[in-house]
Amino acid sequence: MSLVKKVIYLYSPSGAVRDRAAFKRGVRRLTELGYDVEVDQDALTRFERFAGDDATRIRAVERAANSGADVALITRGGYGITRVIDRLPYTSIASAIENGTQFVGISDFTALQLALFAQTGARTWAGPALCEGFGVGGVSGEIPDDIMEDCFADLLMGQGEGTGWRQDRNGHISETDFVIEDATLWGGNLTVLTSLIGTPYFPDIREGILFLEDVAEHPYRIERMLAQLMRSGVLARQQAIVLGQFSAYKLTSHDSGFGLPKVIGWLRNQLNIPVYTNLPYGHVPTKVLLPFGLKVDLTSSGKDVLLYWGHH
Known part of the structure; x- marks a missing residue:
């Protein structure tokens, strides 16, 4: 891996983080892998079943686009993006991608991927979310899957083929x-x-x-x-x-x-x-x-x- 640490920006555009222990395990695992982790100010916010009200989650997406991170990674899926799909900052996201920030996610993140491509043609990555990918463990004793982690590392190093x-x-x-x-x-x-x-x-x-x-x-x-x-x-x-x-x-x-x-x-x-x-x-x-x-x-x-x- 490069001597310059890659930066992962964690944000919550969809459902509220229900398993905070998984969130902490995920942050710890990314740090163990050598990444710098930046957590959005509203990553753990909760409003009803969502990670904040609609305006809060839109601002979280805007901050992810302006973060300058190597990867903007969702904390979890669930539901919420289609509620605000007509108000997302597509131009800012596309500009961030052009400048090197890769947007990665799964599940509800599909809505952002579809809409972004339809509106701008910008490319994203279907992959893990923080909690379900890097935050597994606890009483289950699971560890993050090595193939998933290797693919994530390949993306960050520009080696995925x-x-x-x-x-x-x-x-x-x-x-x-x-x-x-x-x-x-x-x-x-x-x-x-x-x-x-x-x-x-x-x-x-x-x-x-x-x-x-x-x-x-x-x-x-x-x-x-x-x-x-x-x-x-x-x-x-x-x-x-x-x-x-x-x-x-x-x-x-x-x-x-x-x-x-x-x-x-x-x-x-x-x-x-x-x-x-x-x-x-x-x-x-x-x-x-x-x-x-x-x-x-x-x-x-x-x-x-x-x-x-x-x-x-």
């Missing part, structure tokens, strides 16, 4: 090599993304690669949202769909065998583009960082998929 993974049996299996070139990578949380369809904050991306994940959503709800994306024409305009991790849902006897594999099979039958599975990204410990809005290439062979952007 791509990611590869092996699909599960529900994915697109290529008998011969399959290649996609110069496609815009975009996506994020399925629920948040679907909620912005038909608004000025949903980018019109064509010939892209769309990645999706979600947490605590039953497969029938996942299918319903995918159907909305499909019937609004979004999916057909892409070159590939990449499904990440869909975690923390429960099936019941009423489902009678209807689960996520059935949803994926249904989706594949509806589309004439490949649907890849098992991307290591989502509300799970092991997650890669993905460049939202960057041109990428994808190659697949059998179950193996490689997504890379270093040459861009």
Whole structure:
């Protein structure tokens, strides 16, 4: 790592930090990794279920954009960005990104990523949040995932070039090599993304690669949202769909065998583009960082998929 310490600015644009112990563990872990950590003045503010009222959270985003940090990292997701999506300082955020501040987050952060790209074309990173990524532990005894931390370090050092993974049996299996070139990578949380369809904050991306994940959503709800994306024409305009991790849902006897594999099979039958599975990204410990809005290439062979952007 560079002799000059990288600066991480922590701010809360969405839900209130509920687990302050996880917040403290996350700050401590980032410090142990050699980063300088700056905490926004309202990072631990609470108003109802939010990290402050709407005006407070907008100002937090403005301070993150003006921080000059290497990374502006959200403390947690939850809900809150879509409430203020028409009042966020997009020009300031885009200028900060142009000057070297990388905006990183997951979950509700998808709304900011979509809106920012739609309004300015600025690129962000899908990755961890402080509490769920760097702040794990406590009675669970977990430690932050090493792949996630390595990907985060690669971003800060400008060394990230791509990611590869092996699909599960529900994915697109290529008998011969399959290649996609110069496609815009975009996506994020399925629920948040679907909620912005038909608004000025949903980018019109064509010939892209769309990645999706979600947490605590039953497969029938996942299918319903995918159907909305499909019937609004979004999916057909892409070159590939990449499904990440869909975690923390429960099936019941009423489902009678209807689960996520059935949803994926249904989706594949509806589309004439490949649907890849098992991307290591989502509300799970092991997650890669993905460049939202960057041109990428994808190659697949059998179950193996490689997504890379270093040459861009």
